[in-house]
Amino acid sequence: xxxxxxxxxxxxxxxxxxxxxxxxxxxxxxxxxxxxxxxxxxxxxxxxxxxxxxxxxxxxxxxxxxxxxxxxxxxxxxxxxxxxxxxxxxxxxxxxxxxxxxxxxxxxxxxxxxxxxxxxxxxxxxxxxxxxxxxxxxxxxxxxxxxxxxxxxxx
Amino acid sequence: xxxxxxxxxxxxxxxxxxxxxxxxxxxxxxxxxxxxxxxxxxxxxxxxxxxxxxxxxxxxxxxxxxxxxxxxxxxxxxxxxxxxxxxxxxxxxxxxxxxxxxxxxxxxxxxxxxxxxxxxxxxxxxxxxxxxxxxxxxxxxxxxxxxxxxxxxxxxxxxxxxxxxxxxxxxxxxxxxxxxxxxxxxxxxxxxxxxxxxxxxxxxxxxxxxxxxxxxxxxxxxxxxxxxxxxxxxxxxxxxxxxxxxxxxxxxxxxxxxxxxxxxxxxxxxxxxxxxxxxxxxxxxxxxxxxxxxxxxxxxxxxxxxxxxxxxxxxxxxxxxxxxxxxxxxxxxxxxxxxxxxxxxxxxxxxxxxxxxxxxxxxxxxxxxxxx
Numbered sequence: 064x065x066x067x068x069x070x071x072x073x074x075x076x077x078x079x080x081x082x083x084x085x086x087x088x089x090x091x092x093x094x095x096x097x098x099x100x101x102x103x104x105x106x107x108x109x110x111x112x113x114x115x116x117x118x119x120x121x122x123x124x125x126x127x128x129x130x131x132x133x134x135x136x137x138x139x140x141x142x143x144x145x146x147x148x149x150x151x152x153x154x155x156x157x158x159x160x161x162x163x164x165x166x167x168x169x170x171x172x173x174x175x176x177x178x179x180x181x182x183x184x185x186x187x188x189x190x191x192x193x194x195x196x197x198x199x200x201x202x203x204x205x206x207x208x209x210x211x212x213x214x215x216x217x218x
Numbered sequence: 219x220x221x222x223x224x225x226x227x228x229x230x231x232x233x234x235x236x237x238x239x240x241x242x243x244x245x246x247x248x249x250x251x252x253x254x255x256x257x258x259x260x261x262x263x264x265x266x267x268x269x270x271x272x273x274x275x276x277x278x279x280x281x282x283x284x285x286x287x288x289x290x291x292x293x294x295x296x297x298x299x300x301x302x303x304x305x306x307x308x309x310x311x312x313x314x315x316x317x318x319x320x321x322x323x324x325x326x327x328x329x330x331x332x333x334x335x336x337x338x339x340x341x342x343x344x345x346x347x348x349x350x351x352x353x354x355x356x357x358x359x360x361x362x363x364x365x366x367x368x369x370x371x372x373x374x375x376x377x378x379x380x381x382x383x384x385x386x387x388x389x390x391x392x393x394x395x396x397x398x399x400x401x402x403x404x405x406x407x408x409x410x411x412x413x414x415x416x417x418x419x420x421x422x423x424x425x426x427x428x429x430x431x432x433x434x435x436x437x438x439x440x441x442x443x444x445x446x447x448x449x450x451x452x453x454x455x456x457x458x459x460x461x462x463x464x465x466x467x468x469x470x471x472x473x474x475x476x477x478x479x480x481x482x483x484x485x486x487x488x489x490x491x492x493x494x495x496x497x498x499x500x501x502x503x504x505x506x507x508x509x510x511x512x513x514x515x516x517x518x519x520x521x522x523x524x525x526x527x528x529x530x531x532x533x534x535x536x537x538x539x540x541x542x543x544x545x546x547x548x549x550x551x552x553x554x555x556x557x558x559x560x561x562x563x564x565x566x567x568x569x570x571x572x573x574x575x576x577x578x579x580x581x582x583x584x585x586x587x588x589x590x
Contacts, residue, residue, distance in 0.1 A: 081301070
């Protein structure tokens with residue numbers, strides 16, 4: 064009986080969807096529409112919920128959303144602060160990463176930038192207990208893969 | 219030196235201010251629309267209405283093309299590859315849960331099939347898909363670019379699937395919201411017929427339910443009702459069905475006004491009973507006012523979001539008669555103290571109803587204060 068109960072409380076998952084949605088600006092148009100529509104999720108319910116939960120962010124900040132779609136068309140989602148690469152691009156003032164990371168450096172950032180980004184990322188639900196140093200290392204890794212070098216001080 | 223540009227560009231100390239709001243921006247201003255406009259909206263709608271109801275409400279942004287890309291990804295890097303795709307240009311990345319069990323892709327045949335997983339990704343139409351995928355693969359150290367296939371997205375598909383989700387909803391005993399294409403399950407009940415299109419308000423959402431129940435308790439007959447943020451028009455129509463003398467609906471989204479007009483017609487509501495006004499969005503340069511009299515309404519409900527509801531508090535309240543009842547929703551329970559703080563100087567006898575995480579606040583407008 065205990066096993067049966069456990070099966071009942073664990074809803075079967077249909078899919079995991081990741082996307083970027085502007086804070087407070089979810090609308091049932093692409094990409095939200097097709098991405099969620101494919102799995103028959105209630106678009107308006109998602110938009111209302113997402114918009115309400117992101118009211119505290121600056122409007123249109125791209126938020127990283129992970130949606131778990133269940134087979135019964137219900138869903139859950141978590142919202143994270145913007146992706147590390149978004150922060151890096153914003154800090155460096157570039158639109159895209161380098162076309163040949165490792166070979167071509169687009170620009171540089173200072174460790175102070177990395178530290179500030181790490182502090183914001185630490186407020187994410189999943190990063191809360193990660194030491195700042197690990198988060199910084201991960202940010203430096205992402206930056207390098209985008210062709211952005213980290214230096215100690217910008218001269 | 220170029221390095222100084224970065225420092226000027228990006229003040230380290232105040233990173234959080236870039237992300238968190240320190241100041242709420244106003245989300246709408248108002249324009250004057252003569253009543254003629256609501257007539258013309260309905261007139262154009264009746265000629266374009268056809269049995270395939272989805273076509274009424276698609277405009278450019280919803281029927282926007284997109285690229286649907288299927289990528290074969292090695293299982294062990296699924297998470298990092300998904301994240302990387304989003305960084306380098308994908309709009310969304312979806313992974314089916316049980317693909318691993320199936321025998322995917324007879325073409326690839328070999329044992330490799332069981333170590334790979336299929337990602338469904340959406341890209342904007344002008345994106346260089348191949349470049350994005352290769353950059354994403356590079357950034358996580360994949361030796362080869364994963365196999366992928368690009369197709370034009372089929373917007374009709376998801377639009378239709380979305381419509382199919384809408385089923386009749388029983389809000390309370392003898393109060394039903396019924397899709398246009400279904401016959402009412404309980405013909406003797408108060409049935410509100412709807413085709414919401416892409417406007418909010420089918421009766422399924424907790425906030426809509428809260429507002430409908432509030433409305434049902436408030437309308438005794440003969441009231442003037444204002445639905446601020448009308449969406450599909452569901453509240454404005456419900457008020458009339460409950461016995462209100464007149465309803466007005468305001469929204470910043472032209473698609474909502476279209477949807478509300480259509481739904482008014484579906485419920486046989488004459489135009490003089492339900493007036494609809496489009497409030498222009500922030501980008502509009504005109505400062506014209508909505509043509510509604512101040513202190514005209516007995517009941518006002520605003521089911522929007524925290525920020526507009528706070529920004530527009532004065533404006534919303536200006537339309538209420540002293541002693542009128544105001545209802546505010548679209549608010550999460552954690553946001554309630556903020557709303558109460560903004561409204562309590564002007565509203566008394568505040569009570570709160572809750573469904574899940576959502577709340578609806580109601581109170582009466584105080585009679586004596588300086589109105590600007």
